[in-house]
Amino acid sequence: MIDPAAMTASPFPEQALPDWRRAVLKVGSSLLAADGGGLSPRHALGLAQFVSANVLAGREVVIVSSGAVAAGRAILPRVEAAGAAMAARQALAALGQAQLIGLWQRFFERPVAQVLLTHDDLRNRRRYLNARATLNELLRLGALPVVNENDTVSVDELKLGDNDNLAATVAALVDADVLFIATDIDGLYSADPRRDASAQPIPQVQELTADVLAMAGGSGSSAGTGGMRTKLEAASKAARLGIETILFNGRNGDVVRALAQGRLHGTRLHASQSREAARKYWLRHAPVEPGVIWIDDGAVQAMRGKGASLLPGGITGADGEFRRGDMVEIRCRPGAGGGEASVARGVTQYAASDIRRIAGRHSRDIEAALGYNYGGNVVHRDDLVLV
Structure with missing residues (x-):
């Protein structure tokens, strides 16, 4: 049965969604918490x-x-909602994770996978690559990843609003085209509509300026602490990476159904540039680590002519002591590739010491040579730019 309140018309005009292939959907506590505690x-x-x-x-x-x-609070209701000790709130998070994944699993025939991340995981380049590889593999296998901050080991004060910024980072992590943020209001207004009757809906934002950020109000529910400002901060982060953000009312059934048909009643926050252009810019200008991956003429032709990834078979050696996840220059020896020494730069999946052991080998032999493997590509084509 549809909640009559969910049939309320949206004050936001209808507009088309951008084309997308991969998206991140952020769902806040205010949409999942039951009135009497627990999840609904x-x-x-x-x-x-x-x-x-x-x-x-x-x-x-x-x-x-x-x-x-x-x-978790529904399991141990004696823990106070406000001002709870950090350890107690972490215990609630640990108790509630299984309930949260169970809630999502009940809606899908496909398997739901829990992925817990911390901001440290996303700041450390090697762990970042591990997280990205795991999420990409889950999507390839047809599973539905459900990501949450690993609050049970977080050293910072728990702020559920941080999941807005976490969602923007995950969108970058998986190369998403768009970030959907489901909230408990209809979209961005010129002021907080719960306090200012003259607040006007803002269907589109071309650029997140200081004036736009000033429109953000505070938190709207007791279940979560993320207000509109954290959502705009997340949208700003996504925009710099070429990812559009969509704000919509996840409590309005008509809005959500229209969204599935490519029609938006909410706010569309445009990206500053295309996703590909933003990533290529980062790859081209990020600082490189000391060291070089040396490749042969065949690898040069494959990368330049076919847009191929760099495989170990085309590698002749590696200089330096760079690590997995570092940005490294890729060069060919004098005389190869038309005599041009510098070919590309990219994020390596293997450390220099590993590359020296697998250089010239077939990708299927990586595990036999190292005892482990991070995939058949030394530098994936999405992680390199030709120079």
């Missing part, structure tokens, strides 16, 4: 149907979901 499927069902409709259409979705602390 009331709004999650419609969002799950949105995900399913797009997966059936051949798209990919990663969910970033809050709600673990709210779920």
Whole structure:
């Protein structure tokens, strides 16, 4: 049965969604918390149907979901909602994670995978690459990743609003085209509509200026602490990476159903440039580590002519002591590739010491040579730029 409140018309005019192939959907605690404690499927069902409709259409979705602390509080209600000790809130998060994943799994026939991240995981380049490889593999296998901050080991004060910024980082991590943020209001207004009756809806934002950020209000519910400002900060981070952000009311059933049909009643925050252009710019200008990966003429031709990844078979050696996840220059020996020494730069999946051991080998022999492997590419084509 549809909640009559969910049939309320949106004050935001209809507009088309941007084309997308892969997206991150961020769902906050206010959409999952039950009035009496714990989690409720009331709004999650419609969002799950949105995900399913797009997966059936051949798209990919990663969910970033809050709600673990709210779920844990239903199991141990004696822990106070406000001012709880850090250890107690971490215990609630640990108790609630299983409940949160169980809530999402009930809506999908495909397997749901829990992925817990911390900001340290995303700042450390090697762990960042591990997380990206795991998420990409889960999507390839047809699973639905559900990401949450690993609050049980976080050393910072728990702020569920941080999941807005986490969602923007995950969108960059998986090379998403768009970031959907489901919230409990209709979109961005010129002022907080709950306090200012004259607040006007803002359907589109071309650039996130200081004036736009000033429109953000505070938190709207007791379940989460993320207000509109954290959502705009996340949108700003995504925009710099070429990712558009969509703000919409996850409590409005009509809005969510229209979203599954490519129609938005909410706010569209445009990216400053294309996703590809933003990534290529970063690859071209990020500082490189000391060291070089040396390649042969065949690898030069494959990378330049076919846009191929760099495989170990085309590598002749490596200088320096760079590590997995470092930005490294890729060169060919004098006389190869038309005599040009510098060919490309990219993020390496293997350390210099590993590359020296697998140089010239077939990708299938990597594990036999090293005892482990991070995939058949030394530098994936999405992680390199020709120079």
